[in-house]
Amino acid sequence: MKTLRLTSNDRAVLLASRFFARLPRATAEAILDGTIVSTHEEHDILFRQDEPVDHVFFVLSGLIRLYRLGKDGREADIAVFPKGEIFGENAMFLDHRATANAQAAEPLIVARLESRKLRQLAAENTDVAQALIELLCHHGKMTEDCLAEDRLLTAPQRVASYILSHCPDGLSSFSFRLPFQKNVLAGKLGLAPEALSRAFSMLRQSGVTVKGRVIEIRDRQALERF
Amino acid sequence: MKTLRLTSNDRAVLLASRFFARLPRATAEAILDGTIVSTHEEHDILFRQDEPVDHVFFVLSGLIRLYRLGKDGREADIAVFPKGEIFGENAMFLDHRATANAQAAEPLIVARLESRKLRQLAAENTDVAQALIELLCHHGKMTEDCLAEDRLLTAPQRVASYILSHCPDGLSSFSFRLPFQKNVLAGKLGLAPEALSRAFSMLRQSGVTVKGRVIEIRDRQALERF
DNA sequence: CATGCGGATTGACCCTAATCAAATAATTTT
DNA sequence: AAAATTATTTGATTAGGGTCAATCCGCATG
Structure with a gap:
Protein backbone atom coordinates (compact mmCIF):
# COMPACT_ATOMS: atom_id res chain seq x y z
CA MET A 1 0.00 0.00 0.00
CA MET A 142 -28.75 -3.39 -2.03
CA THR A 143 -28.20 -5.80 0.82
CA GLU A 144 -31.92 -6.43 1.06
CA ASP A 145 -32.09 -7.18 -2.66
CA CYS A 146 -29.23 -9.57 -2.27
CA LEU A 147 -30.85 -11.39 0.64
CA ALA A 148 -34.14 -11.69 -1.21
CA GLU A 149 -32.45 -12.99 -4.35
CA ASP A 150 -30.52 -15.56 -2.37
CA ARG A 151 -33.72 -16.83 -0.84
CA LEU A 152 -35.97 -16.67 -3.89
CA LEU A 153 -33.87 -17.41 -6.94
CA THR A 154 -31.88 -20.35 -8.21
CA ALA A 155 -28.38 -19.82 -9.53
CA PRO A 156 -29.40 -19.40 -13.17
CA GLN A 157 -32.16 -17.01 -12.11
CA ARG A 158 -29.73 -14.90 -10.13
CA VAL A 159 -27.40 -14.75 -13.09
CA ALA A 160 -30.28 -13.88 -15.42
CA SER A 161 -31.30 -11.15 -13.01
CA TYR A 162 -27.77 -9.81 -12.93
CA ILE A 163 -27.58 -9.76 -16.71
CA LEU A 164 -30.95 -8.06 -17.00
CA SER A 165 -29.87 -5.38 -14.55
CA HIS A 166 -27.32 -4.42 -17.17
CA CYS A 167 -29.77 -4.39 -20.04
CA PRO A 168 -31.19 -0.98 -20.92
CA ASP A 169 -35.00 -1.00 -21.03
CA GLY A 170 -36.59 -1.57 -24.36
CA LEU A 171 -33.77 -3.46 -25.96
CA SER A 172 -34.50 -7.07 -26.71
CA SER A 173 -30.94 -8.02 -27.60
CA PHE A 174 -27.66 -6.50 -26.56
CA SER A 175 -24.26 -7.30 -25.19
CA PHE A 176 -21.91 -6.01 -22.53
CA ARG A 177 -18.62 -6.73 -20.88
CA LEU A 178 -18.50 -8.04 -17.33
CA PRO A 179 -16.99 -5.34 -15.14
CA PHE A 180 -14.90 -7.91 -13.24
CA GLN A 181 -13.72 -11.51 -13.20
CA LYS A 182 -16.27 -14.30 -13.10
CA ASN A 183 -14.65 -15.22 -9.87
CA VAL A 184 -15.85 -12.01 -8.29
CA LEU A 185 -19.26 -12.19 -9.90
CA ALA A 186 -19.74 -15.65 -8.45
CA GLY A 187 -18.94 -14.36 -4.97
CA LYS A 188 -21.24 -11.40 -5.36
CA LEU A 189 -24.09 -13.71 -6.37
CA GLY A 190 -23.37 -16.07 -3.49
CA LEU A 191 -22.24 -18.88 -5.77
CA ALA A 192 -19.17 -21.04 -6.17
CA PRO A 193 -17.40 -20.26 -9.45
CA GLU A 194 -18.41 -23.66 -10.80
CA ALA A 195 -22.05 -22.88 -10.16
CA LEU A 196 -21.75 -19.60 -12.02
CA SER A 197 -20.23 -21.38 -14.96
CA ARG A 198 -23.00 -23.95 -14.99
CA ALA A 199 -25.60 -21.21 -14.68
CA PHE A 200 -24.21 -19.53 -17.77
CA SER A 201 -24.38 -22.75 -19.70
CA MET A 202 -27.99 -23.24 -18.54
CA LEU A 203 -28.78 -19.80 -19.90
CA ARG A 204 -27.37 -20.64 -23.31
CA GLN A 205 -30.70 -22.24 -24.11
CA SER A 206 -32.32 -18.87 -23.41
CA GLY A 207 -30.12 -17.06 -25.89
CA VAL A 208 -27.21 -16.02 -23.69
CA THR A 209 -23.74 -16.31 -25.17
CA VAL A 210 -20.60 -15.95 -23.08
CA LYS A 211 -17.25 -15.30 -24.72
CA GLY A 212 -14.63 -14.47 -22.13
CA ARG A 213 -15.95 -11.46 -20.30
CA VAL A 214 -18.42 -10.53 -22.99
CA ILE A 215 -22.04 -11.49 -22.46
CA GLU A 216 -24.47 -11.42 -25.35
CA ILE A 217 -28.24 -11.59 -25.02
CA ARG A 218 -30.42 -12.54 -27.97
CA ASP A 219 -33.82 -12.56 -26.30
CA ARG A 220 -34.60 -10.46 -23.33
CA GLN A 221 -38.06 -11.95 -22.82
CA ALA A 222 -36.66 -15.44 -22.58
CA LEU A 223 -34.30 -14.30 -19.85
CA GLU A 224 -37.06 -12.61 -17.91
CA ARG A 225 -39.15 -15.75 -18.01
CA PHE A 226 -36.35 -17.90 -16.71
CA MET B 1 -57.91 -2.59 10.47
CA MET B 142 -29.19 -6.65 10.66
CA THR B 143 -29.73 -7.38 6.99
CA GLU B 144 -26.01 -7.84 6.48
CA ASP B 145 -25.86 -10.29 9.38
CA CYS B 146 -28.72 -12.18 7.87
CA LEU B 147 -27.10 -12.38 4.46
CA ALA B 148 -23.82 -13.55 5.94
CA GLU B 149 -25.53 -16.20 8.06
CA ASP B 150 -27.48 -17.47 5.08
CA ARG B 151 -24.28 -17.87 3.14
CA LEU B 152 -22.04 -19.21 5.88
CA LEU B 153 -24.15 -21.31 8.20
CA THR B 154 -26.16 -24.49 7.89
CA ALA B 155 -29.67 -24.67 9.27
CA PRO B 156 -28.63 -26.06 12.67
CA GLN B 157 -25.88 -23.47 12.93
CA ARG B 158 -28.30 -20.64 12.19
CA VAL B 159 -30.64 -21.93 14.86
CA ALA B 160 -27.75 -22.31 17.31
CA SER B 161 -26.72 -18.76 16.54
CA TYR B 162 -30.25 -17.53 17.13
CA ILE B 163 -30.45 -19.31 20.45
CA LEU B 164 -27.07 -17.99 21.53
CA SER B 165 -28.12 -14.46 20.69
CA HIS B 166 -30.70 -14.86 23.45
CA CYS B 167 -28.25 -16.25 25.97
CA PRO B 168 -26.83 -13.69 28.38
CA ASP B 169 -23.01 -13.78 28.45
CA GLY B 170 -21.41 -15.92 31.09
CA LEU B 171 -24.27 -18.31 31.59
CA SER B 172 -23.57 -21.83 30.50
CA SER B 173 -27.12 -23.09 30.84
CA PHE B 174 -30.42 -21.25 30.65
CA SER B 175 -33.82 -21.27 29.06
CA PHE B 176 -36.14 -18.84 27.35
CA ARG B 177 -39.42 -18.65 25.55
CA LEU B 178 -39.54 -18.06 21.82
CA PRO B 179 -41.02 -14.63 21.21
CA PHE B 180 -43.10 -15.96 18.29
CA GLN B 181 -44.31 -19.05 16.52
CA LYS B 182 -41.77 -21.48 15.11
CA ASN B 183 -43.37 -20.71 11.82
CA VAL B 184 -42.16 -17.15 11.99
CA LEU B 185 -38.75 -18.10 13.32
CA ALA B 186 -38.28 -20.44 10.37
CA GLY B 187 -39.05 -17.62 7.95
CA LYS B 188 -36.74 -15.23 9.72
CA LEU B 189 -33.90 -17.75 9.49
CA GLY B 190 -34.64 -18.43 5.84
CA LEU B 191 -35.81 -21.99 6.47
CA ALA B 192 -38.88 -24.04 5.77
CA PRO B 193 -40.67 -24.95 9.02
CA GLU B 194 -39.67 -28.58 8.54
CA ALA B 195 -36.03 -27.61 8.35
CA LEU B 196 -36.31 -25.65 11.58
CA SER B 197 -37.84 -28.64 13.25
CA ARG B 198 -35.07 -30.88 12.05
CA ALA B 199 -32.46 -28.36 13.11
CA PHE B 200 -33.87 -28.38 16.64
CA SER B 201 -33.71 -32.13 16.76
CA MET B 202 -30.07 -32.01 15.52
CA LEU B 203 -29.31 -29.66 18.38
CA ARG B 204 -30.74 -32.05 20.94
CA GLN B 205 -27.41 -33.84 20.89
CA SER B 206 -25.78 -30.57 21.93
CA GLY B 207 -27.98 -30.16 24.96
CA VAL B 208 -30.88 -28.18 23.53
CA THR B 209 -34.37 -29.14 24.68
CA VAL B 210 -37.49 -27.79 23.02
CA LYS B 211 -40.85 -28.00 24.75
CA GLY B 212 -43.47 -26.02 22.89
CA ARG B 213 -42.14 -22.49 22.74
CA VAL B 214 -39.67 -23.00 25.57
CA ILE B 215 -36.03 -23.59 24.63
CA GLU B 216 -33.63 -24.95 27.20
CA ILE B 217 -29.84 -24.95 26.83
CA ARG B 218 -27.67 -27.23 28.95
CA ASP B 219 -24.27 -26.44 27.50
CA ARG B 220 -23.46 -23.15 25.90
CA GLN B 221 -20.00 -24.24 24.72
CA ALA B 222 -21.42 -27.18 22.83
CA LEU B 223 -23.76 -24.85 21.00
CA GLU B 224 -20.98 -22.43 20.11
CA ARG B 225 -18.90 -25.24 18.70
CA PHE B 226 -21.70 -26.49 16.51
C1' DC C 1 -65.12 -35.91 27.23
C1' DA C 2 -65.16 -36.05 22.40
C1' DT C 3 -64.15 -33.19 18.40
C1' DG C 4 -61.79 -30.37 15.43
C1' DC C 5 -58.25 -27.40 14.10
C1' DG C 6 -53.79 -25.47 13.30
C1' DG C 7 -49.13 -25.84 14.33
C1' DA C 8 -45.28 -28.92 14.59
C1' DT C 9 -42.87 -33.08 13.66
C1' DT C 10 -41.35 -37.05 10.96
C1' DG C 11 -40.51 -39.77 6.81
C1' DA C 12 -39.60 -40.24 1.84
C1' DC C 13 -37.99 -38.27 -2.00
C1' DC C 14 -35.87 -34.92 -4.99
C1' DC C 15 -33.35 -30.90 -6.52
C1' DT C 16 -29.92 -27.45 -6.10
C1' DA C 17 -25.55 -26.18 -5.51
C1' DA C 18 -21.03 -27.22 -2.91
C1' DT C 19 -16.99 -29.85 -3.26
C1' DC C 20 -13.25 -32.37 -5.30
C1' DA C 21 -10.76 -33.66 -9.28
C1' DA C 22 -9.41 -33.08 -13.84
C1' DA C 23 -9.31 -30.96 -18.21
C1' DT C 24 -9.28 -26.52 -20.89
C1' DA C 25 -8.86 -21.87 -21.79
C1' DA C 26 -6.69 -17.33 -21.03
C1' DT C 27 -3.06 -14.43 -19.37
C1' DT C 28 1.25 -13.30 -18.05
C1' DT C 29 6.06 -14.10 -17.97
C1' DT C 30 10.19 -15.32 -19.91
C1' DA D 1 6.48 -17.96 -29.23
C1' DA D 2 7.14 -21.26 -25.36
C1' DA D 3 6.47 -21.77 -20.59
C1' DA D 4 4.20 -20.92 -16.50
C1' DT D 5 0.47 -19.19 -14.08
C1' DT D 6 -4.04 -18.19 -13.30
C1' DA D 7 -8.95 -18.42 -14.73
C1' DT D 8 -12.73 -21.11 -16.21
C1' DT D 9 -15.22 -25.10 -17.49
C1' DT D 10 -16.77 -29.86 -17.07
C1' DG D 11 -17.63 -34.24 -14.70
C1' DA D 12 -18.71 -37.03 -10.66
C1' DT D 13 -20.14 -37.15 -6.17
C1' DT D 14 -22.35 -35.54 -1.98
C1' DA D 15 -24.54 -32.70 1.55
C1' DG D 16 -28.09 -29.70 2.67
C1' DG D 17 -32.64 -28.37 2.44
C1' DG D 18 -37.08 -27.95 0.00
C1' DT D 19 -41.47 -30.22 -0.90
C1' DC D 20 -45.22 -33.37 -0.17
C1' DA D 21 -47.75 -36.45 2.65
C1' DA D 22 -48.90 -38.47 6.89
C1' DT D 23 -48.98 -38.22 11.71
C1' DC D 24 -48.81 -36.19 16.10
C1' DC D 25 -49.61 -32.82 19.56
C1' DG D 26 -51.73 -29.03 22.10
C1' DC D 27 -55.39 -26.35 22.68
C1' DA D 28 -59.81 -24.43 22.13
C1' DT D 29 -64.62 -25.64 21.44
C1' DG D 30 -68.96 -27.67 21.84
Missing part, protein backbone atom coordinates in the same frame (compact mmCIF):
# COMPACT_ATOMS: atom_id res chain seq x y z
CA LYS A 2 1.22 3.44 -0.95
CA THR A 3 -0.38 6.66 0.20
CA LEU A 4 -0.57 9.80 -1.88
CA ARG A 5 -2.18 13.17 -1.84
CA LEU A 6 -5.41 13.90 -3.64
CA THR A 7 -4.75 15.03 -7.22
CA SER A 8 -6.94 17.68 -8.75
CA ASN A 9 -8.36 15.03 -11.00
CA ASP A 10 -9.26 12.83 -8.01
CA ARG A 11 -10.91 15.83 -6.49
CA ALA A 12 -12.98 16.42 -9.59
CA VAL A 13 -14.07 12.79 -9.68
CA LEU A 14 -15.11 12.92 -6.05
CA LEU A 15 -17.04 16.15 -6.45
CA ALA A 16 -18.92 14.74 -9.43
CA SER A 17 -20.04 11.62 -7.61
CA ARG A 18 -23.57 11.16 -6.39
CA PHE A 19 -22.67 11.68 -2.78
CA PHE A 20 -20.85 14.96 -3.23
CA ALA A 21 -22.79 16.37 -6.14
CA ARG A 22 -25.75 17.16 -3.91
CA LEU A 23 -23.66 19.15 -1.44
CA PRO A 24 -22.77 22.84 -1.63
CA ARG A 25 -19.26 23.22 -2.93
CA ALA A 26 -17.89 24.55 0.33
CA THR A 27 -19.34 21.68 2.32
CA ALA A 28 -17.88 19.14 -0.07
CA GLU A 29 -14.51 20.81 0.16
CA ALA A 30 -14.69 20.72 3.93
CA ILE A 31 -15.25 17.00 3.85
CA LEU A 32 -12.40 16.48 1.42
CA ASP A 33 -9.98 18.52 3.44
CA GLY A 34 -7.50 16.08 4.93
CA THR A 35 -8.48 13.28 2.58
CA ILE A 36 -5.62 11.12 1.38
CA VAL A 37 -5.37 8.51 -1.32
CA SER A 38 -4.00 5.02 -1.07
CA THR A 39 -3.17 2.42 -3.70
CA HIS A 40 -3.45 -1.31 -3.16
CA GLU A 41 -2.62 -4.46 -5.02
CA GLU A 42 -5.16 -7.11 -5.73
CA HIS A 43 -5.90 -9.15 -2.60
CA ASP A 44 -4.73 -6.44 -0.21
CA ILE A 45 -6.91 -6.13 2.85
CA LEU A 46 -8.01 -2.58 3.67
CA PHE A 47 -9.67 -3.41 6.96
CA ARG A 48 -10.97 -6.37 8.85
CA GLN A 49 -14.29 -7.19 10.41
CA ASP A 50 -14.67 -5.90 13.98
CA GLU A 51 -11.45 -3.93 13.82
CA PRO A 52 -11.36 -0.15 14.06
CA VAL A 53 -11.62 1.87 10.85
CA ASP A 54 -10.89 5.54 10.74
CA HIS A 55 -11.92 6.27 7.20
CA VAL A 56 -14.79 6.21 4.85
CA PHE A 57 -13.61 5.05 1.46
CA PHE A 58 -14.31 6.22 -2.04
CA VAL A 59 -13.22 3.97 -4.90
CA LEU A 60 -11.24 6.02 -7.40
CA SER A 61 -10.34 3.02 -9.47
CA GLY A 62 -10.44 -0.74 -9.22
CA LEU A 63 -12.79 -2.87 -7.22
CA ILE A 64 -13.41 -3.63 -3.59
CA ARG A 65 -15.03 -6.69 -2.11
CA LEU A 66 -16.66 -6.68 1.33
CA TYR A 67 -17.01 -10.09 2.90
CA ARG A 68 -17.46 -11.86 6.20
CA LEU A 69 -15.52 -14.88 7.38
CA GLY A 70 -17.09 -18.04 8.70
CA LYS A 71 -15.62 -20.05 11.55
CA ASP A 72 -14.27 -22.51 8.99
CA GLY A 73 -12.57 -19.78 6.98
CA ARG A 74 -15.15 -19.68 4.21
CA GLU A 75 -15.94 -16.24 2.85
CA ALA A 76 -19.34 -14.71 2.19
CA ASP A 77 -19.47 -11.61 0.05
CA ILE A 78 -21.63 -8.82 1.37
CA ALA A 79 -21.08 -6.36 -1.44
CA VAL A 80 -18.78 -5.45 -4.30
CA PHE A 81 -18.12 -1.81 -5.10
CA PRO A 82 -16.66 -0.48 -8.34
CA LYS A 83 -15.20 2.90 -9.15
CA GLY A 84 -17.31 5.79 -7.91
CA GLU A 85 -18.84 4.03 -4.92
CA ILE A 86 -18.42 4.75 -1.24
CA PHE A 87 -17.98 2.05 1.36
CA GLY A 88 -17.20 1.69 5.04
CA GLU A 89 -19.63 4.43 6.00
CA ASN A 90 -21.64 2.29 8.39
CA ALA A 91 -18.65 1.75 10.68
CA MET A 92 -18.80 5.46 11.47
CA PHE A 93 -21.98 4.92 13.44
CA LEU A 94 -21.09 1.55 14.86
CA ASP A 95 -18.30 2.55 17.17
CA HIS A 96 -15.91 2.84 14.21
CA ARG A 97 -15.77 -0.93 13.83
CA ALA A 98 -16.04 -2.56 10.44
CA THR A 99 -18.90 -4.98 9.90
CA ALA A 100 -16.94 -6.88 7.27
CA ASN A 101 -13.53 -7.36 5.70
CA ALA A 102 -12.58 -5.21 2.74
CA GLN A 103 -10.30 -6.66 0.11
CA ALA A 104 -9.12 -5.24 -3.20
CA ALA A 105 -10.58 -7.48 -5.90
CA GLU A 106 -8.22 -5.90 -8.41
CA PRO A 107 -5.60 -3.17 -8.27
CA LEU A 108 -7.27 -0.44 -6.31
CA ILE A 109 -7.05 3.26 -5.60
CA VAL A 110 -9.23 4.72 -2.87
CA ALA A 111 -9.70 8.12 -1.33
CA ARG A 112 -9.81 7.99 2.46
CA LEU A 113 -12.13 10.49 4.05
CA GLU A 114 -11.57 11.03 7.74
CA SER A 115 -14.55 9.34 9.29
CA ARG A 116 -14.54 11.24 12.57
CA LYS A 117 -14.62 14.51 10.78
CA LEU A 118 -17.32 13.38 8.41
CA ARG A 119 -19.40 12.15 11.31
CA GLN A 120 -18.91 15.47 13.02
CA LEU A 121 -19.94 17.37 9.93
CA ALA A 122 -23.02 15.20 9.61
CA ALA A 123 -23.92 16.07 13.17
CA GLU A 124 -23.74 19.78 12.41
CA ASN A 125 -24.88 20.01 8.85
CA THR A 126 -28.17 18.67 7.60
CA ASP A 127 -26.97 18.50 4.01
CA VAL A 128 -24.23 16.12 4.96
CA ALA A 129 -26.60 14.13 7.14
CA GLN A 130 -29.03 13.93 4.27
CA ALA A 131 -26.39 12.67 1.89
CA LEU A 132 -25.40 9.99 4.38
CA ILE A 133 -28.98 8.97 4.92
CA GLU A 134 -29.46 8.42 1.23
CA LEU A 135 -26.22 6.51 1.00
CA LEU A 136 -27.22 4.24 3.88
CA CYS A 137 -30.64 3.67 2.36
CA HIS A 138 -29.14 2.79 -0.95
CA HIS A 139 -26.68 0.35 0.55
CA GLY A 140 -29.36 -1.11 2.79
CA LYS A 141 -31.58 -1.73 -0.17
CA LYS B 2 -59.13 0.01 12.94
CA THR B 3 -57.51 3.37 13.49
CA LEU B 4 -57.33 5.15 16.83
CA ARG B 5 -55.68 8.11 18.41
CA LEU B 6 -52.46 7.88 20.34
CA THR B 7 -53.13 7.17 24.02
CA SER B 8 -50.92 8.77 26.63
CA ASN B 9 -49.51 5.32 27.33
CA ASP B 10 -48.62 4.84 23.67
CA ARG B 11 -46.95 8.19 23.75
CA ALA B 12 -44.89 7.22 26.77
CA VAL B 13 -43.81 3.98 25.10
CA LEU B 14 -42.76 5.82 21.99
CA LEU B 15 -40.81 8.46 23.88
CA ALA B 16 -38.95 5.79 25.84
CA SER B 17 -37.84 3.92 22.71
CA ARG B 18 -34.31 4.07 21.45
CA PHE B 19 -35.20 6.26 18.53
CA PHE B 20 -37.01 8.95 20.48
CA ALA B 21 -35.06 8.78 23.71
CA ARG B 22 -32.08 10.52 22.12
CA LEU B 23 -34.17 13.46 20.91
CA PRO B 24 -35.04 16.61 22.83
CA ARG B 25 -38.56 16.34 24.15
CA ALA B 26 -39.92 19.08 21.94
CA THR B 27 -38.48 17.50 18.82
CA ALA B 28 -39.93 14.13 19.70
CA GLU B 29 -43.31 15.72 20.31
CA ALA B 30 -43.12 17.45 16.96
CA ILE B 31 -42.58 14.13 15.24
CA LEU B 32 -45.43 12.52 17.13
CA ASP B 33 -47.85 15.29 16.32
CA GLY B 34 -50.33 13.88 13.84
CA THR B 35 -49.37 10.30 14.58
CA ILE B 36 -52.22 7.83 14.60
CA VAL B 37 -52.51 4.25 15.72
CA SER B 38 -53.88 1.31 13.84
CA THR B 39 -54.75 -2.22 14.90
CA HIS B 40 -54.48 -5.23 12.65
CA GLU B 41 -55.34 -8.89 12.73
CA GLU B 42 -52.80 -11.59 12.12
CA HIS B 43 -52.06 -11.86 8.38
CA ASP B 44 -53.21 -8.33 7.60
CA ILE B 45 -51.02 -6.58 5.07
CA LEU B 46 -49.90 -3.09 6.06
CA PHE B 47 -48.25 -2.25 2.78
CA ARG B 48 -46.94 -3.93 -0.31
CA GLN B 49 -43.62 -3.93 -2.07
CA ASP B 50 -43.23 -1.07 -4.57
CA GLU B 51 -46.46 0.57 -3.50
CA PRO B 52 -46.52 4.02 -1.90
CA VAL B 53 -46.25 4.24 1.88
CA ASP B 54 -46.96 7.41 3.73
CA HIS B 55 -45.95 6.35 7.20
CA VAL B 56 -43.07 5.14 9.22
CA PHE B 57 -44.27 2.50 11.63
CA PHE B 58 -43.57 1.84 15.27
CA VAL B 59 -44.68 -1.49 16.70
CA LEU B 60 -46.65 -0.88 19.88
CA SER B 61 -47.59 -4.51 20.26
CA GLY B 62 -47.51 -7.68 18.23
CA LEU B 63 -45.17 -8.61 15.47
CA ILE B 64 -44.53 -7.53 11.91
CA ARG B 65 -42.91 -9.50 9.14
CA LEU B 66 -41.29 -7.86 6.13
CA TYR B 67 -40.95 -10.08 3.11
CA ARG B 68 -40.48 -10.05 -0.63
CA LEU B 69 -42.44 -12.11 -3.11
CA GLY B 70 -40.88 -14.28 -5.79
CA LYS B 71 -42.37 -14.65 -9.26
CA ASP B 72 -43.74 -18.02 -8.20
CA GLY B 73 -45.42 -16.58 -5.11
CA ARG B 74 -42.85 -17.85 -2.64
CA GLU B 75 -42.04 -15.50 0.21
CA ALA B 76 -38.63 -14.49 1.52
CA ASP B 77 -38.50 -12.80 4.89
CA ILE B 78 -36.32 -9.74 5.06
CA ALA B 79 -36.86 -8.93 8.72
CA VAL B 80 -39.17 -9.49 11.66
CA PHE B 81 -39.82 -6.69 14.11
CA PRO B 82 -41.27 -7.06 17.58
CA LYS B 83 -42.71 -4.47 19.93
CA GLY B 84 -40.59 -1.36 20.22
CA GLU B 85 -39.06 -1.48 16.76
CA ILE B 86 -39.47 0.92 13.87
CA PHE B 87 -39.92 -0.18 10.29
CA GLY B 88 -40.67 1.26 6.89
CA GLU B 89 -38.23 4.12 7.36
CA ASN B 90 -36.24 3.38 4.24
CA ALA B 91 -39.22 4.02 1.98
CA MET B 92 -39.06 7.66 3.07
CA PHE B 93 -35.87 8.10 1.07
CA LEU B 94 -36.77 5.83 -1.79
CA ASP B 95 -39.56 7.84 -3.33
CA HIS B 96 -41.95 6.68 -0.61
CA ARG B 97 -42.11 3.21 -2.07
CA ALA B 98 -41.86 0.14 0.12
CA THR B 99 -39.02 -2.26 -0.57
CA ALA B 100 -40.99 -5.19 0.84
CA ASN B 101 -44.41 -6.34 1.98
CA ALA B 102 -45.35 -5.87 5.60
CA GLN B 103 -47.64 -8.40 7.22
CA ALA B 104 -48.83 -8.73 10.79
CA ALA B 105 -47.39 -12.00 12.08
CA GLU B 106 -49.75 -11.82 15.05
CA PRO B 107 -52.37 -9.35 16.24
CA LEU B 108 -50.67 -6.01 15.83
CA ILE B 109 -50.86 -2.43 16.97
CA VAL B 110 -48.68 0.17 15.28
CA ALA B 111 -48.18 3.89 15.56
CA ARG B 112 -48.05 5.58 12.17
CA LEU B 113 -45.72 8.54 11.97
CA GLU B 114 -46.27 10.79 8.99
CA SER B 115 -43.29 10.05 6.82
CA ARG B 116 -43.28 13.27 4.84
CA LYS B 117 -43.20 15.28 7.98
CA LEU B 118 -40.51 13.15 9.53
CA ARG B 119 -38.42 13.45 6.40
CA GLN B 120 -38.91 17.18 6.46
CA LEU B 121 -37.87 17.36 10.11
CA ALA B 122 -34.79 15.28 9.33
CA ALA B 123 -33.89 17.75 6.62
CA GLU B 124 -34.07 20.66 9.07
CA ASN B 125 -32.92 19.15 12.30
CA THR B 126 -29.64 17.36 12.77
CA ASP B 127 -30.85 15.48 15.85
CA VAL B 128 -33.60 13.86 13.86
CA ALA B 129 -31.24 13.16 11.01
CA GLN B 130 -28.81 11.58 13.43
CA ALA B 131 -31.46 9.35 14.92
CA LEU B 132 -32.46 8.21 11.45
CA ILE B 133 -28.87 7.55 10.48
CA GLU B 134 -28.40 5.28 13.45
CA LEU B 135 -31.66 3.51 12.75
CA LEU B 136 -30.66 2.91 9.15
CA CYS B 137 -27.24 1.66 10.20
CA HIS B 138 -28.76 -0.69 12.67
CA HIS B 139 -31.22 -2.10 10.18
CA GLY B 140 -28.56 -2.31 7.53
CA LYS B 141 -26.33 -4.30 9.81
